[in-house]
Amino acid sequence: MATTTAAERRQQARVExxxxxxxxxxxxxxxxxxxxxxxxxxxxxxxxxxxMRYSGLGRRIAGVSPKMLTQTLRSLExxxxxxRTVTPSVPVRVDYELTPLGANLSCLLTAVxxxxxxxxxxxxxxxxRYDASSEAS
Amino acid sequence: MATTTAAERRQQARVExxxxxxxxxxxxxxxxxxxxxxxxxxxxxxxxxxxMRYSGLGRRIAGVSPKMLTQTLRSLExxxxxxRTVTPSVPVRVDYELTPLGANLSCLLTAVxxxxxxxxxxxxxxxxRYDASSEAS
DNA sequence: GGTGCCTACTTACCAATGGATAGTAACTCT
DNA sequence: AGAGTTACTATCCATTGGTAAGTAGGCACC
Numbered sequence: 001m002a003t004t005t006a007a008e009r010r011q012q013a014r015v016e017x018x019x020x021x022x023x024x025x026x027x028x029x030x031x032x033x034x035x036x037x038x039x040x041x042x043x044x045x046x047x048x049x050x051x052m053r054y055s056g057l058g059r060r061i062a063g064v065s066p067k068m069l070t071q072t073l074r075s076l077e078x079x080x081x082x083x084r085t086v087t088p089s090v091p092v093r094v095d096y097e098l099t100p101l102g103a104n105l106s107c108l109l110t111a112v113x114x115x116x117x118x119x120x121x122x123x124x125x126x127x128x129r130y131d132a133s134s135e136a137s
Numbered sequence: 138m139a140t141t142t143a144a145e146r147r148q149q150a151r152v153e154x155x156x157x158x159x160x161x162x163x164x165x166x167x168x169x170x171x172x173x174x175x176x177x178x179x180x181x182x183x184x185x186x187x188x189m190r191y192s193g194l195g196r197r198i199a200g201v202s203p204k205m206l207t208q209t210l211r212s213l214e215x216x217x218x219x220x221r222t223v224t225p226s227v228p229v230r231v232d233y234e235l236t237p238l239g240a241n242l243s244c245l246l247t248a249v250x251x252x253x254x255x256x257x258x259x260x261x262x263x264x265x266r267y268d269a270s271s272e273a274s
Numbered sequence: 275g276g277t278g279c280c281t282a283c284t285t286a287c288c289a290a291t292g293g294a295t296a297g298t299a300a301c302t303c304t
Numbered sequence: 305a306g307a308g309t310t311a312c313t314a315t316c317c318a319t320t321g322g323t324a325a326g327t328a329g330g331c332a333c334c
Contacts, residue, residue, distance in 0.1 A: 033249060054312075068292065070311085070312060078268075113167060115241075116163045120163050123238070126216055191281075
């Protein structure tokens with residue numbers, strides 16, 4: 001025994017942390033928000049004032065597959081960030097809209113987008129510098 | 138001919154959009170920021186004042202695998218968000234620290250984290266409501 | 275003096291995630 | 305009657321990310 005090596009300690013830390021993570025909903029929420037499609041969908045819905053339809057979102061975001069679009073919308077609906085209203089007209093019509101909570105969130109995402117737009121040049125420069133110096137090796 | 142169906146139009150939209158996306162660095166940057174590990178690493182570095190070591194970050198974030206930790210740190214370094222300093226002491230020592238740009242970004246991520254902490258209850262309630270109503274079906 | 279540990283990774287493999295494409299239901303239009 | 309509409313599922317496959325083990329190079333312990 002006494003095989004309490006670094007590997008074991010790491011293992012144990014992981015198990016403890018897992019329990020912590022699973023029980024900490026803030027982390028879950030952070031995960032949800034830190035999703036590519038979530039930010040794109042929320043900002044699309046924020047830009048358009050008024051509801052958007054499934055196909056409209058698909059066209060707006062375009063890079064998204066129907067699968068991911070549905071999946072992400074469902075999870076956002078579950079979290080109370082978007083609302084989904086089905087109008088059983090001739091071909092069904094489904095409208096998605098930000099809830100007040102979602103509108104609140106969209107402010108943050110807009111801030112992130114603005115940051116990205118403001119600082120993109122610095123990042124691009126940093127990348128060029130980095131690439132140049134590693135090529136030179 | 139004249140097979141210009143919905144599928145074709147969608148295809149074309151996708152191609153156009155792809156070109157747009159590839160050429161739009163803001164979107165790339167948004168992608169980078171919208172990453173689980175990025176937000177965790179940046180906020181870990183922001184919390185600790187002063188540099189953190191590789192193993193320290195690994196312990197702090199714990200759920201991260203060494204692979205992802207290295208990968209994410211490299212990309213953040215490339216983007217000029219963290220700085221990496223190697224001290225060739227007895228066992229090598231590597232320190233990571235936020236650059237000014239990174240510190241700037243961390244404000245945003247802190248805001249997101251705060252939002253998550255403030256609104257988690259609403260989200261949990263929304264989830265319960267959603268799950269209850271779909272179970273009832 | 276050799277076994278083992280330290281740090282900071284890299285590598286190989288494998289499961290899960292996400293994307294492309296096609297299909298479905300219910301109905302209308304031609 | 306066949307094609308088109310909307311809002312999705314379903315299937316398959318590529319890519320991503322996780323797990324675990326290995327690597328380098330030096331020191332400490334036995």
